[in-house]
Amino acid sequence: MPLYEYQCEACGLVFEARQKFSDAPLSSCRECGGKVEKLISRAGFSLKGGGWYDQGYTNAPSCSGGDSAGCAACPKAANG
Numbered sequence: 189m190p191l192y193e194y195q196c197e198a199c200g201l202v203f204e205a206r207q208k209f210s211d212a213p214l215s216s217c218r219e220c221g222g223k224v225e226k227l228i229s230r231a232g233f234s235l236k237g238g239g240w241y242d243q244g245y246t247n248a249p250s251c252s253g254g255d256s257a258g259c260a261a262c263p264k265a266a267n268g
């Protein structure tokens with residue numbers, strides 16, 4: 189079950205709530221009943237570098253497929 193974080197706008201309380209995907213988001217603070225705002229869960233965002241963006245593909249010059257040295261690492265070259 190996913191874990192959501194909420195922060196109360198009234199008292200500033202940050203609390204976590206486990207909810208099903210089908211559950212409606214909380215709208216009131218469990219302590220004071222004030223309005224709460226849903227925070228982005230830290231657990232759901234563990235992007236610590238690595239992966240696709242470190243391969244340099246996003247910075248590769250536009251290439252038509254194999255007519256320059258830079259194309260050796262280009263996915264287009266690999267695909268023929």
Ligand SMILES: [Zn+2]
Nearest residue numbers: 196199217220
């Ligand atoms: Zn509150």
